[in-house]
Amino acid sequence: MSDTPFRQFDPTSPVAIIGLGVIGAKVAWSCARSGMRTIGYDIDPAAAQQALALAASWGSDADREAVQRNFSVTASLTEALAGVQLAFENVPEVPELKGRVLAEVGERGESEMYIGTNTSSLLSIPLARASGRPKRFFAMNFTDPTDGRLVELMAPAAAAETITFARRWARAQGMVPIAVQRDEMGYSFNRLWRVIKKEVLRQISAGISTPENIDRAWMLTFGTDAGPCGLMDQVGLATIAAIEQRYADASGDPADAPPDFLLKLVRAGRTGERAGRGLYEYPNPQFRSPSFLDGGEDSDQRPARQSRSE
Numbered sequence: 514m515s516d517t518p519f520r521q522f523d524p525t526s527p528v529a530i531i532g533l534g535v536i537g538a539k540v541a542w543s544c545a546r547s548g549m550r551t552i553g554y555d556i557d558p559a560a561a562q563q564a565l566a567l568a569a570s571w572g573s574d575a576d577r578e579a580v581q582r583n584f585s586v587t588a589s590l591t592e593a594l595a596g597v598q599l600a601f602e603n604v605p606e607v608p609e610l611k612g613r614v615l616a617e618v619g620e621r622g623e624s625e626m627y628i629g630t631n632t633s634s635l636l637s638i639p640l641a642r643a644s645g646r647p648k649r650f651f652a653m654n655f656t657d658p659t660d661g662r663l664v665e666l667m668a669p670a671a672a673a674e675t676i677t678f679a680r681r682w683a684r685a686q687g688m689v690p691i692a693v694q695r696d697e698m699g700y701s702f703n704r705l706w707r708v709i710k711k712e713v714l715r716q717i718s719a720g721i722s723t724p725e726n727i728d729r730a731w732m733l734t735f736g737t738d739a740g741p742c743g744l745m746d747q748v749g750l751a752t753i754a755a756i757e758q759r760y761a762d763a764s765g766d767p768a769d770a771p772p773d774f775l776l777k778l779v780r781a782g783r784t785g786e787r788a789g790r791g792l793y794e795y796p797n798p799q800f801r802s803p804s805f806l807d808g809g810e811d812s813d814q815r816p817a818r819q820s821r822s823e
Contacts, residue, residue, distance in 0.1 A: 517624040519649070519674035522681035526598040527552055531618060533586070535749045535787055536631055536655060537603030538564035539571075543658035543686045545584035546576040553586040554593035561586040567787075571659050594622045599682060601629040601653075606755045608635060612643035619645035627678055629653050633703055634759040636696050641670045648672040651679040654700055657747060658688060660738075665700040667693040698763060707760065710753065711769070713741045718772035724792040728800050729808070743800045746791035750775060751784045 530541040533555040541564065545551040555561040568580050587593050594600055600618045604610055611632065618628055628644045630637070633654050641647035651668035658664075664683050668676050676692075683690040693700045699707055716722045728740025745753050754771040761769035778784070778791065785791035786798075799805055 519672060520598060520625050520627075520678070521674075522678045522685065523598060524549060524685050526550075527596060528682075529554065529593045529597040529600045530603060531555075531590070531593065531600055531614065532603035532605075533561050533564035534603060534605070535747070535752070535785070536657075538567050539658050540601060540603060540631065540655055541584055542568040542571055542576075542580055543655070543688070545580040545582075546572060547686045548579065549583060549685070551584045552593045552597065553584065554588075554590050555586070558588050561588070590617065591621055594618065594626070596623070597626060599627045599629060599678075601631065603631045606632060606634055606752065606759055608639070611635065611640055615640055615644040619643075627651070627675060629679065631655055634699050634707075634756040636698055637667050638670050638696050641668075649675050651675055652700075653679055653683065653690070654703055655688070657744075658686065660747075662687060662689045663702065664688045664690050665693055665702055666690045667696065667700055669696045698760075707756070709741055710745065711757070713745075714757070714772050714775060717742075718774050725799055725805075729806060732800070733806055739800055742792045743798065746785040746793055746795075746798070749785045749787060750791050751779045754779050 527550040528544055530537055530544070530551060530553045533541065533553050537553070541551050541553045545568065553561055553564060555564065565584065565586050568584055569577055571577070600622055602611065602614055602618065604614050611630065615628060615630065622628070627649045628646060629650070630640050630652050631654060632640065632652055637652035640652065641650035644650045647670040649672070651666060651671050654665045656663045666676070666679055666683070668679065680690050691702065697704070713727055716727065717724060724742035728742045731737065731740035739747070754775050757769065757771040761767065782788055783790040786795050789795050793799060
């Protein structure tokens with residue numbers, strides 16, 4: 514494989530999206546709406562069909578038409594990888610799982626195929642080694658391609674041709690790739706987002722504030738359409754919990770672990786927008802109400818407890 518020539522990005526050549534959870538479905542949508550033939554695969558056929566239906570419902574009329582034309586799913590990993598220029602992995606943030614999937618993809622894919630991962634909290638070099646083709650491997654973290662343009666690119670073990678390929682693939686989707694100069698758990702901007710997540714979860718867990726008030730303050734300050742809690746619902750609370758646990762495992766600090774209330778939500782199936790329930794109720798969460806920023810009712814404004822000395 515070391516003698517196999519590196520191919521250039523070709524917008525007419527198909528790509529495979531391996532793992533069709535929340536972000537996997539959105540990456541598939543992003544590729545398909547941009548005109549790329551996109552083949553999706555998930556070990557759960559029902560999840561693959563759900564991703565196909567969701568992707569076909571997002572965006573403008575032109576987006577939906579392009580997705581219906583370009584995005585298909587298959588129940589066979591071998592079929593998904595046949596003739597593709599890139600296999601982009603989106604399975605959960607479990608190192609052993611990602612390693613197994615990447616190894617299988619590397620073994621089954623054609624020798625010229627590039628492999629990418631959308632990991633948000635794992636180092637890229639161990640995953641590159643697991644793929645069996647580190648020179649053709651890159652990590653690229655999509656924030657939310659249905660609502661933004663940022664992707665972070667991290668590929669310290671890759672050949673220059675691979676980095677060029679990854680950049681051109683991202684730009685073909687209208688995304689802006691931001692390079693991270695070295696292998697770093699959580700990339701660069703994603704680590705900033707992690708600090709925000711951790712503080713938001715701490716405040717909710719400690720009863721300092723509510724998801725509604727945190728998001729309301731954020732949206733009023735920064736003029737965004739959602740706040741941190743709405744964004745966590747969009748990512749998926751099971752994914753959020755897994756990422757926080759990865760940071761806790763790496764640091765050994767219990768304060769980095771996901772709080773109990775978040776784990777209880779996940780166990781109860783309240784995993785976010787895709788599940789219909791998370792920190793908010795869907796399909797009509799409070800933060801999308803026209804009156805949300807006005808404060809609404811003050812029922813969530815609880816007075817601070819008085820101390821025993823008062």
